[in-house]
Amino acid sequence: MSTSQQAILVAVSTVIFALLPDRGGDVRVHLPLVRRTRDPFADQWALPGGWVRTSESLSGAGRRTLAETTGLRPSYLEQLYTFGRPDRSPGQRVVSVVYSALVRNHEAAAAVEGENVRWTSADDCTGLAFDHDEIVQYALWRLRTKVQHAHVAQHFLDEQFSLAQLREVHEAVLQRHLDPANFRRQVEGSGTVVETGERQTGGRHRPPKLYRAVVPEGSAGPLQSAGPLA
Amino acid sequence: MSTSQQAILVAVSTVIFALLPDRGGDVRVHLPLVRRTRDPFADQWALPGGWVRTSESLSGAGRRTLAETTGLRPSYLEQLYTFGRPDRSPGQRVVSVVYSALVRNHEAAAAVEGENVRWTSADDCTGLAFDHDEIVQYALWRLRTKVQHAHVAQHFLDEQFSLAQLREVHEAVLQRHLDPANFRRQVEGSGTVVETGERQTGGRHRPPKLYRAVVPEGSAGPLQSAGPLA
Incomplete structure (x- = not known):
């Protein structure tokens, strides 16, 4: 068994789904995105998230970074999946534990759109930083296969x-x-x-x-x- | 958003379930355990696993460490859950991505019992290193709630x-x-x-x-x- 501990960074991301009207008035699945302020992918849109601190739980990191970036505080976050492909972040190895929540519209209202936060229709969500397009599509697939419950x-x-x-x-x-x-x-x-x-x-x-x-x-x-x- | 990247180590563990007879001849859910050779928890039994290398995928790390420690090579590993409580490993922060597989008895035979590998009944599995008791109980609960499919x-x-x-x-x-x-x-x-x-x-x-x-x-x-x- 290898005993070498290699440098891997641990981040969290959150996929928050709400049912909001699009510009044409049709209610669709939306999620909040955050504009990145730093490289890699500076100025591109990404899922809310950030680094995990050594003192906090993974879900605690999810809640904290979501609140810091969007103002959203859903009552409950569930772990969706952990993404860790070696090439998913340029120049460094980052494993991202992804949390998810479905929120009612009065909860979604806490994420106010602005220059660095926006709600986007999940189906139209492309060109995000890292592998976040893939994460959104996976979360949406899970939602659609489970909504019959x-x-x-x-x-x-x-x-x-x-x-x-x-x-x-x-x-x-x-x-x-x-x-x-x-x-x-x-x-x-x-x-x-x-x-x-x-x-x-x-x-x-x-x-x-x-x-x-x-x-x-x-x-x-x-x-x-x-x-x-x- | 915090930009500090803190020192967190990334490991994988695997829960491999097979239906094997216990000493009394009753067929029960068993899983392979590996004896630890190093601190923390030296000489205690633990789930197969190890550190993730920067160049390999998470599931690849799961497959490699499982084969290295037990000889098992299941056809398919699925991601079960990621465990990251701050105190789950003494003296260091370790996030463990847990993979799981259900194997048929001819596949299970690859894990030969010896001084450092043994098959244990999942229900009798206590006193494992780290939070591995809890991981086994979670995997067993998932199996029991899903076996009706x-x-x-x-x-x-x-x-x-x-x-x-x-x-x-x-x-x-x-x-x-x-x-x-x-x-x-x-x-x-x-x-x-x-x-x-x-x-x-x-x-x-x-x-x-x-x-x-x-x-x-x-x-x-x-x-x-x-x-x-x-």
Whole structure:
């Protein structure tokens, strides 16, 4: 077994997804990007992140660097994946532990757009620094393959939601129209939601029923299961 | 954003699960451990692993250190989780990217037990170096919550298997008896297996049908979805 400890730097990055309207008004998956101020990739857009300090946990580093760069403080970050290809950062070996969160729009509002922060549609996200294009595509793929679990979609909604609200989340994530009757049948048959016994408030004659998500066993996190030290 | 790069070391560890008989003859989940030859934790048992070299990928480091310490060369390693609690290694900050594999018994045979390598029942695995007890328990929890997907259990079986063989895998992983008729009904109703059209060979009058696993969308790896660079 090799005992040599070689110089590898450890960074964290965060992929924060919110459902926001694009310029045409269509609700789509967006994420905040931060403009780099230093080389490598000075002036290019990148995922929020930074170096891990020796005294902090990996998720703590994720929370700190996300707050420092964007102002975002999601209630929960889950570890998504660790990226460590030898050539992913020019001139130095950097391993990046990537954390992720799905946030509701009132939480997303903490990241105010400016010269060095912007929200971008995840599908239009290219030309980022390092391997961040690839990281975004991976996170988006995870979201799309897992959104059929209501406990994932629920991270974009309030605790209680109507089936129409749940369908709108699916439509925004998957970027396609879903037939309301089919969607209702599938969700009700899936066992992933239960009625709360309450109805949506509002002026309608027969307001829609409200539901909450059922979290399946072994699925702690929205994009994959959280680890024990998340 | 902090620009200081602090001294953090990057290691890999591997959790390799096989279904082997214990001393009483019961088939249980086992994993190979390696005796440490150096401090910290000299002479204690630990997961196979070592330092990542600057020139190799994380999964490449996992494969290399696993082969060097145990002789095991599983066809596929998936990234399980990255452990980085500040106090997990005495006197130095070490982040460990953990890889995992499920291996069939003919593959497991490559790890020959000796003074410095042994197979241990995962449930009896305590007193390991570092936070490796916790890593083993996490990997075991992932296995137990995911084994209901036949594509996970199938990693312990040949490409084609009978429902009795599949049930034996579930029984060994979950450590409880499963009713054959109920198990058959559940598996056939789950859509996770399909008949191959072939039957088990052997001397029986009516040999059992053979099945293969259906891999669900978005589930590339047995313990969690593999990343793009696995």
